[in-house]
Amino acid sequence: MTTINSSKQKIQIDRHSGKIPHSVQKLCELCYLEHSIHRMLCGWGNQFYAWDDKVAVCSHVWDQACIVESLRNRISQFPGVTADQPVSAELESLVNTVLCAADFEDAIDGIYQIVNTVLVNRYLDFIEQVSAIHDAPTHQIIRQIVATKDLQRRWRSEYRQRVAHTTDSGYLKRISEHFEKVEYLKQPTIFDKQKTAAPLGVNTTFRPLAARIDPTWQTRSEHDVLDWIAVDFANQIEARQLFWPIGYMRELGLAMSQLHWIYDSPDMPWAFHFDESRHLWDESRHGDSGYTRMKELGITINEVGFTHSRDLLGNRETNCDGKTVKPILPTDLYESLFFIGMIAETGHFKVKREAYADFRDGGDLASAEMMLYDIIDETMHVQYAHQWLPALAKRAALDHTGYEQRASQIRKQKQLEADNRVATLKQKQKPNHESDPTYQLYMTLRDRVRSSCPLSNAASCPIRSAKPM
Ligand SMILES: [Fe+2]
Numbered sequence: 001m002t003t004i005n006s007s008k009q010k011i012q013i014d015r016h017s018g019k020i021p022h023s024v025q026k027l028c029e030l031c032y033l034e035h036s037i038h039r040m041l042c043g044w045g046n047q048f049y050a051w052d053d054k055v056a057v058c059s060h061v062w063d064q065a066c067i068v069e070s071l072r073n074r075i076s077q078f079p080g081v082t083a084d085q086p087v088s089a090e091l092e093s094l095v096n097t098v099l100c101a102a103d104f105e106d107a108i109d110g111i112y113q114i115v116n117t118v119l120v121n122r123y124l125d126f127i128e129q130v131s132a133i134h135d136a137p138t139h140q141i142i143r144q145i146v147a148t149k150d151l152q153r154r155w156r157s158e159y160r161q162r163v164a165h166t167t168d169s170g171y172l173k174r175i176s177e178h179f180e181k182v183e184y185l186k187q188p189t190i191f192d193k194q195k196t197a198a199p200l201g202v203n204t205t206f207r208p209l210a211a212r213i214d215p216t217w218q219t220r221s222e223h224d225v226l227d228w229i230a231v232d233f234a235n236q237i238e239a240r241q242l243f244w245p246i247g248y249m250r251e252l253g254l255a256m257s258q259l260h261w262i263y264d265s266p267d268m269p270w271a272f273h274f275d276e277s278r279h280l281w282d283e284s285r286h287g288d289s290g291y292t293r294m295k296e297l298g299i300t301i302n303e304v305g306f307t308h309s310r311d312l313l314g315n316r317e318t319n320c321d322g323k324t325v326k327p328i329l330p331t332d333l334y335e336s337l338f339f340i341g342m343i344a345e346t347g348h349f350k351v352k353r354e355a356y357a358d359f360r361d362g363g364d365l366a367s368a369e370m371m372l373y374d375i376i377d378e379t380m381h382v383q384y385a386h387q388w389l390p391a392l393a394k395r396a397a398l399d400h401t402g403y404e405q406r407a408s409q410i411r412k413q414k415q416l417e418a419d420n421r422v423a424t425l426k427q428k429q430k431p432n433h434e435s436d437p438t439y440q441l442y443m444t445l446r447d448r449v450r451s452s453c454p455l456s457n458a459a460s461c462p463i464r465s466a467k468p469m
């Protein structure tokens with residue numbers, strides 16, 4: 001490549017060039033590496049322990065998805081180049097080495113510190129070397145990416161102040177050796193067209209670990225506090241005012257599962273991973289919205305539990321090592337998206353709209369606002385289900401015909417089961433219910449919410465729909 005005068009800018013074609021500037025190959029390599037980071041975060045992300053870190057990694061997954069999407073869009077604007085352009089298998093070896101850390105904290109340093117630092121340097125090289133006039137659209141994308149990487153760098157150094165760790169020297173050495181093989185990506189990597197990179201992880205024995213959950217966030221009593229809240233759900237707006245923050249808080253558990261939906265579907269098109277990245281980020285935000293509202297109302301996570309033995313979003317089956325989780329089979333992924341989109345998300349619109357209007361009219365605008373943003377997100381999530389279920393059914397060799405009728409029948413069945421649970425608990429009421437510690441907890445929390453944020457329509461609000469599942 002020719003250098004222009006004294007600047008570091010280089011002409012991106014030579015005498016033998018066709019229609020594609022040399023810089024495009026570099027963009028393809030950067031895109032593969034960014035996509036690999038996205039997959040690494042999905043593979044390791046459920047190991048964060050603190051609430052805020054769990055929420056943060058979900059937002060980093062979405063950041064990464066936006067980086068990959070912007071690079072793919074730019075790459076596909078060059079004639080004859082596709083966003084899935086093959087890159088060297090050496091890059092796959094490199095990222096697999098980062099993925100296969102001996103422990104989670106090493107992986108965090110590998111991803112956030114080592115790989116990201118090299119990538120930022122290569123982005124800065126790109127800006128120096130490629131014309132800012134001819135290739136201004138790429139410059140604009142890279143400026144945004146570097147800003148995002150800087151936020152992640154700051155986040156990691158703040159995390160390391162809380163969670164001290166020394167990276168294993170053998171791990172650092174293995175990564176350095178791989179970077180040296182590809183000259184730290186300073187030049188486009190020459191490669192054999194027969195040996196191209198597969199998605200990160202597929203040629204390794206790496207398996208995600210079972211989710212790390214603070215044991216004090218788990219309730220093991222016979223009843224979940226939500227069971228007792230469900231008894232009054234339709235009749236008492238105060239029960240719903242208590243229900244929604246807790247219900248939303250637990251949606252972070254769904255986001256943790258969705259990390260694995262993405263990791264275990266490397267064969268699905270990027271557009272699916274992009275949509276599901278948004279979906280999981282939204283669910284993590286719903287979790288955080290609920291938790292924030294809980295705290296405002298004086299409710300702690302230890303009292304109500306993040307998980308409960310009857311949770312639908314519960315734990316994944318582990319392999320015989322008892323630590324790593326089994327892969328999500330194509331049928332499981334279809335059924336998971338079917339259940340979330342067609343049953344849970346579709347089935348809750350009515351009660352959410354009722355709660356929004358009732359909280360707004362009763363003067364609890366903070367709860368109403370939380371409901372409204374969620375309803376907007378959920379409308380998009382249901383569209384993802386309609387859009388992606390046909391492809392997931394095909395991938396799983398499942399018959400997808402009549403899926404809306406099937407969903408409608410299951411929603412009816414879930415309503416019946418929920419109504420029966422309520423009826424059983426109602427029979428238990430007076431005098432026996434008072435001895436149930438979960439019922440006592442419900443009463444305590446309801447009184448606390450009432451004094452923290454009284455509703456003007458507590459007595460006048462009409463009867464609404466029962467809890468749908
Ligand atoms: Fe949600």
Ligand SMILES: [Fe+2]
Nearest residue numbers: 283345378381
């Ligand atoms: Fe959702």
